[in-house]
Amino acid sequence: xxxxxxxxxxxxxxxxxxxxxxxxxxxxxxxxxxxxxxxxxxxxxxxxxxxxxxxxxxxxxxxxxxxxxxxxxxxxxxxxxxxxxxxxxxxxxxxxxxxxxxxxxxxxxxxxxxxxxxxxxxxxxxxxxxxxxxxxxxxxxxxxxxxxxxxxxxxxxxxxxxxxxxxxxxxxxxxxxxxxxxxxxxxxxxxxxxxxxxxxxxxxxxxxxxxxxxxxxxxxxxxxxxxxxxxxxxxxxxxxxxxxxxxxxxxxxxxxxxxxxxxxxxxxxxxxxxxxxxxxxxxxxxxxxxxxxxxxxxxxxxxxxxxxxxxxxxxxxxxxxxxxxxxxxxxxxxxxxxxxxxxxxxxxxxxxxxxxxxxxxxxxxxxxxxxxxxxxxxxxxxxxxxxxxxxxxxxxxx
Ligand SMILES: Cc1ncc(COP(=O)(O)O)c(C=O)c1O
Numbered sequence: 001x002x003x004x005x006x007x008x009x010x011x012x013x014x015x016x017x018x019x020x021x022x023x024x025x026x027x028x029x030x031x032x033x034x035x036x037x038x039x040x041x042x043x044x045x046x047x048x049x050x051x052x053x054x055x056x057x058x059x060x061x062x063x064x065x066x067x068x069x070x071x072x073x074x075x076x077x078x079x080x081x082x083x084x085x086x087x088x089x090x091x092x093x094x095x096x097x098x099x100x101x102x103x104x105x106x107x108x109x110x111x112x113x114x115x116x117x118x119x120x121x122x123x124x125x126x127x128x129x130x131x132x133x134x135x136x137x138x139x140x141x142x143x144x145x146x147x148x149x150x151x152x153x154x155x156x157x158x159x160x161x162x163x164x165x166x167x168x169x170x171x172x173x174x175x176x177x178x179x180x181x182x183x184x185x186x187x188x189x190x191x192x193x194x195x196x197x198x199x200x201x202x203x204x205x206x207x208x209x210x211x212x213x214x215x216x217x218x219x220x221x222x223x224x225x226x227x228x229x230x231x232x233x234x235x236x237x238x239x240x241x242x243x244x245x246x247x248x249x250x251x252x253x254x255x256x257x258x259x260x261x262x263x264x265x266x267x268x269x270x271x272x273x274x275x276x277x278x279x280x281x282x283x284x285x286x287x288x289x290x291x292x293x294x295x296x297x298x299x300x301x302x303x304x305x306x307x308x309x310x311x312x313x314x315x316x317x318x319x320x321x322x323x324x325x326x327x328x329x330x331x332x333x334x335x336x337x338x339x340x341x342x343x344x345x346x347x348x349x350x351x352x353x354x355x356x357x358x359x360x361x362x363x364x365x366x367x368x369x370x371x372x373x374x375x376x377x378x379x380x381x382x383x384x385x386x387x388x389x390x391x392x393x394x395x396x397x398x
Contacts, residue, residue: 007184007224007291008231011191013079014065018192020084021064021117023053027193029200034319036368039341043367045209046314046334047197050325050375053113056137057278057330057374058193058221059173060110065189066171066182067099067114084117091119098123100168102159104152104217104277105134105377106329107173112141123168125159127152131277131378151272152251153283174218175287183287187220191228197369198232208238209369211362213333216245216254216299217281219288221373226295241369242297244360246333248274252301253284254292259299265289275304275381278329278374298360302336304328308385310335314372315386315393325393327382330374337368 018024029047036044049058072082075090098121101111108124115122122143126135130147138145148155156172160179163170175183201208212229214222226243234240245254250273256266268282284292292299310331314324326334340357343350362368376382379390 005231007187007227008191010079010185010188011195011224011228013082014061014189015192015195016080017065017068017082017084018061018189021053022084026196026200027052027058029197029204030322030324031204032317032321034321035313035317038318039337040364041337041341041362041366041368042210042364044337045201045367045369046324047193047200047369047371048324048326049193049330049371049373055106055109055113056327056377057106057110058190058371059106060113061192062173062186062189062220063107063111063171064114064117066185067111067118067120069185070169070171070182071118087118096120098166098168099171100124100159100163100166101171101173102126102152102155103138104280105130105137106278106374108138108143108145109134109141111171112138112143112145116142123162125155125162127155127280129273133378133380134277137377152281173220174281174283174285175220177286180287183220183285187224187227187287190221190224193371194225194229194232197229197371198236198238201233201238201369202236206236206238207367208233209241209367210239211242211244211360211366212369212371213244213246213336214371215279215329215332215373216247216292217251217279217329218283218285219245219254219292220285222254222296223285223288223291225371226291230295242361243295245292245296245299246336247299247301248276248279248307248332249301249303250274251276251280251282253282254296255299255301257284257289258293258296263293276307276329276332277378279332300336300356302332302339306335306339307332308335309338311382311385313338315382315388324372325375325382325390326372327374327377330372333370334372337370
């Protein structure tokens with residue numbers, strides 16, 4: 001069993017570091033009371049990561065903390081002494097480093113940003129079919145970015161080999177045997193989101209969510225939420241919620257691993273093609289899997305249509321609910337929730353939805369937290385799905 005306490009403690013250090021970064025602000029946590037009523041739920045909350053550091057996704061939290069820890073190690077600085085100004089000032093001592101990674105988009109953009117901020121370089125590899133908008137966003141942070149012919153998991157192996165051959169430093173957001181230290185720091189970095197959410201929920205009356213839907217690609221994010229959000233809520237006197245992972249059908253490695261029921265992870269073969277680019281991963285992180293195996297209440301695999309439904313639901317809310325800009329991988333939890341709670345609107349699968357709803361314990365007493373992990377990172381898709389203009393998207397709710 002992984003050291004959950006260590007992960008949660010690391011999240012506090014990460015948050016202190018993040019708080020000193022330019023542009024840091026806790027992202028909003030909003031309630032959607034009209035949607036909750038419509039779905040027959042007690043409450044729906046959304047933690048909105050679309051404006052995190054101006055990067056449109058939560059991922060920069062992980063890469064910034066991992067880069068800080070790596071630099072701190074070279075400088076002999078203790079983790080609790082790491083701060084932005086100090087790391088910038090000691091840049092001449094460290095020399096110029098090249099951080100290397102593979103990405104579906106958001107992690108690479110976050111790493112490129114963190115490298116630039118701290119005075120270093122980034123080299124980013126993307127899987128086949130990567131969207132030009134995501135490539136451009138990474139290059140805009142000053143990184144060199146190449147789209148490969150490979151599926152995601154092979155692009156990760158390619159980046160690892162490149163780093164080995166060129167003396168670069170691999171900063172990958174997934175772990176495998178022998179490569180766990182840096183992915184653990186990345187997971188700690190995601191913990192900042194969990195600490196903010198727990199504080200915000202405490203401020204909303206402190207009843208806390210009964211369920212948290214967490215998207216899974218390689219599972220690092222979901223595991224970080226299981227470990228850090230679970231701990232942060234119970235520390236503040238709220239009960240531990242049920243964590244439910246959400247993945248695309250086409251890349252459902254966590255679902256397959258949990259369904260196998262023997263505690264051993266499974267891979268998802270094939271091209272992993274899905275609209276949900278950020279979740280298009282076929283192999284679970286070795287660090288994330290034990291946390292997910294022990295801590296998930298359930299795993300769900302969804303068709304792309306539920307991501308589209310979620311994007312529309314959040315972009316075009318009902319009643320007084322605020323509008324949210326949520327991309328494919330960010331919105332699938334909202335689409336899944338709608339599928340579960342409004343089976344009459346899914347005439348092909350009402351029985352499945354009813355069974356799943358019951359197994360998850362969703363009903364009028366449920367208070368569901370969804371994490372919209374990205375904004376319109378592929379604006380053309382967001383516009384096509386929502387029928388709205390990304391440029392004219394709501395500036396933001398309060
Ligand atoms: C927007 C978004 N949500 C969720 C995830 C899932 O994170 P993980 O790969 O750690 O499971 C990603 C991963 O890139 C992402 O980009």
